Amino acid sequence: MKRFTLIIMTAALLFAGCGSSGESTAGGQSAAEPTDFSYAPVTVTTGTTESAATDEVSLEDLAIDPPYSFNPDEMLPSDFGDYFKTQYNSVTSTYKLLAGDRYESEVTMIKSPVDGPSVYVIAGIHGDEEAAWQAGKLLKKISIKAGTLYIIAPANKYGAVSLSRLIDSKDPNRVWPGDKNGNGAEKVAASIFADVKEKSPDFVFDLHEARIISDDRDFLGSSLIYTTLDVFPDDLFMDIIDDAQNGIICNHKLNSYSPGPAGSVNRTITEKLGIPTFTVETFRGYQMEDRIHDQLDIVNWVLKFYGLE
Numbered sequence: 523m524k525r526f527t528l529i530i531m532t533a534a535l536l537f538a539g540c541g542s543s544g545e546s547t548a549g550g551q552s553a554a555e556p557t558d559f560s561y562a563p564v565t566v567t568t569g570t571t572e573s574a575a576t577d578e579v580s581l582e583d584l585a586i587d588p589p590y591s592f593n594p595d596e597m598l599p600s601d602f603g604d605y606f607k608t609q610y611n612s613v614t615s616t617y618k619l620l621a622g623d624r625y626e627s628e629v630t631m632i633k634s635p636v637d638g639p640s641v642y643v644i645a646g647i648h649g650d651e652e653a654a655w656q657a658g659k660l661l662k663k664i665s666i667k668a669g670t671l672y673i674i675a676p677a678n679k680y681g682a683v684s685l686s687r688l689i690d691s692k693d694p695n696r697v698w699p700g701d702k703n704g705n706g707a708e709k710v711a712a713s714i715f716a717d718v719k720e721k722s723p724d725f726v727f728d729l730h731e732a733r734i735i736s737d738d739r740d741f742l743g744s745s746l747i748y749t750t751l752d753v754f755p756d757d758l759f760m761d762i763i764d765d766a767q768n769g770i771i772c773n774h775k776l777n778s779y780s781p782g783p784a785g786s787v788n789r790t791i792t793e794k795l796g797i798p799t800f801t802v803e804t805f806r807g808y809q810m811e812d813r814i815h816d817q818l819d820i821v822n823w824v825l826k827f828y829g830l831e
């Protein structure tokens with residue numbers, strides 16, 4: 523059984539990566555980072571995935587969020603990798619959550635005339651995790667061959683503008699299922715949770731990014747987080763970990779962790795709605811194009827599994 527091969531590192535999640543206690547960041551830099559920056563080489567591939575050259579780089583020494591000089595708004599998902607190239611006659615529309623409110627956000631719905639499963643992508647509930655919501659924005663441009671795809675990107679619109687993980691000084695990934703009469707973070711969480719509950723998708727993505735915590739060196743890296751394997755069909759979770767391990771998808775191998783923290787998207791949707799959910803984390807020390815590539819590769823893998831691609 524594949525699941526017995528899984529190493530579960532529960533304690534690390536309490537402190538690591540994007541699960542860390544909330545510092546209010548602007549621009550994603552912290553004072554404790556090294557001043558002598560080094561950057562990982564770009565390893566984006568468009569065909570057979572190569573083993574990443576970054577294996578030889580000390581990840582702890584990489585600067586967070588290397589600068590980049592391209593505009594994802596002017597690009598397509600297929601500019602980042604060998605996926606999402608086939609055109610299907612699905613229809614794309616949008617609808618609002620919290621319409622007219624200060625915290626209004628927009629969901630993109632891509633619907634195929636062919637019946638099939640539905641997948642819901644919550645991209646960037648932490649606004650400073652840019653590759654997460656950039657990947658989500660790129661996904662709005664795809665077509666699907668069956669079923670329905672919902673995308674909210676950036677899920678934390680205000681945080682994305684200022685590159686802050688927070689809304690009104692609160693972590694929007696620790697207050698789920700939220701409160702429609704609460705603070706900004708709680709209202710945003712409640713609005714997305716209600717929409718996911720109503721749409722009742724077959725699978726939910728929770729796209730994030732991870733960074734090094736300098737003082738204790740807990741390290742999330744590129745990883746997938748789940749709350750319980752019981753909700754996943756077949757060996758979905760372990761199969762995708764294996765494919766990343768074997769270089770079939772993603773430029774970087776994926777760690778796995780469980781469970782999602784209390785009040786998180788992942789844990790709440792899994793436990794309250796019983797929907798297969800995993801959190802994707804790409805490491806912010808890698809180049810932006812590399813991180814977007816891996817986010818899209820993982821989403822593509824799952825969309826293929828469910829027959830949307």
Ligand SMILES: [Zn+2]
Pocket residue numbers: 540541648651695730731
């Ligand atoms: Zn996060």
